[in-house]
Amino acid sequence: MKTQVRANWSNAVLVCAKCSKKLDGGFGPKGKAPLAKALRKHLKLKKGRKADEGIVEVKCLGVCPRGAVTVVNGAASREWLLVPEGADLDEVAGELGLTR
Ligand code: FES
Known part of the structure; x- marks a missing residue:
């Protein structure tokens, strides 16, 4: 059995799923998408391991x-971000170093 799989993510960002659920969306153009999904879409990331960066709900x-x-930004895990509802996704991506 393989003991490793390649993902080639340059970073991993962990987004609290429960916070997202409590806001019932809150992000994206219509304010209806959960943060992880809205960010992935905003950055046009591919799915799962094929993405350049991983944005996963935890x-x-x-x-x-x-x-x-x-x-939590995996590359800078000392300071966690608290992203307010409806925050600008460019700014959030910038803070996470996900600009492209
Ligand atoms: S609900 Fe506890 S950190 Fe998100």
Whole structure:
């Protein structure tokens, strides 16, 4: 059995799924998409391992901000981001170093 698979992600960004659920969307042009999905779409990322960067939803990270979503940038995990509902996706991507 293989013990490794290649993903070639240049980074991994962890987005709290529970925060996203609490906002019932909150991002994207219509404000209806969850942050992870909106970001992936905004950056035109491919799916799963084929993407250049991984943006994945994870369980509650224990911060639970009101009206915002907790995000961990794998490349800079010392400071976590609390992304307010409806935040500008260019700015969020910039803060995460995901600009392209
Ligand atoms: S609900 Fe997102 S950090 Fe707890």
